[in-house]
Amino acid sequence: MICGTDEAGRGPIAGPVVAAAVILDPNQPIAGINDSKKLSEKKRQALSEEIKAKALYWAIAQCDAEEIDQINILKASLLAMKRAVEALPVAPEKVLVDGNHLPQLKVPAEAVIGGDALHACIGAASILAKVERDRQMLEWHELYPHYDFAKHKAYPTKAHLALLEEHGACPIHRRSFRPVMRVLGHIPE
Incomplete structure (x- = not known):
């Protein structure tokens, strides 16, 4: 019951910062998981669908631009990750967080620099967050x-x-x- 969490959207100047939390099923490994930035859009999309189908649990949460402006992008990123972890239907035993900062969680957590390339659960969260944020940006494009x-x-x-x-x-x-x-x-x- 190890959860990985990561965010997408710290660098943009518009839109939300989106985070995901994923607990993978050790009995259903998913090939090709990596840091979402190292994958093509097509590969991310395919992996996102596979992660959603095979993971034990997953959740996505975000902070919108207004929240980012109120509390700053780092705090908003951590809050989005906290929301994603708390949206899981079960409490994980431990959370692995990409980066060097930790959200305030009620369960043990560890910050892992470059974790999205080191731990499949963080890589999976990276992919779900990036795919969701990109999907939302396509909707904003319509508006x-x-x-x-x-x-x-x-x-x-x-x-x-x-x-x-x-x-x-x-x-x-x-x-x-x-x-x-x-x-x-x-x-x-």
């Missing part, structure tokens, strides 16, 4: 097509920053992030 969220997933690419300059911030932009603050006139050029 705000002029930002091209489908392409850059709200990361501060040159194209996204140019569109932000041109159109200003939309409701899902993180107002506490420097490029958005600058466009809103909250910091000097």
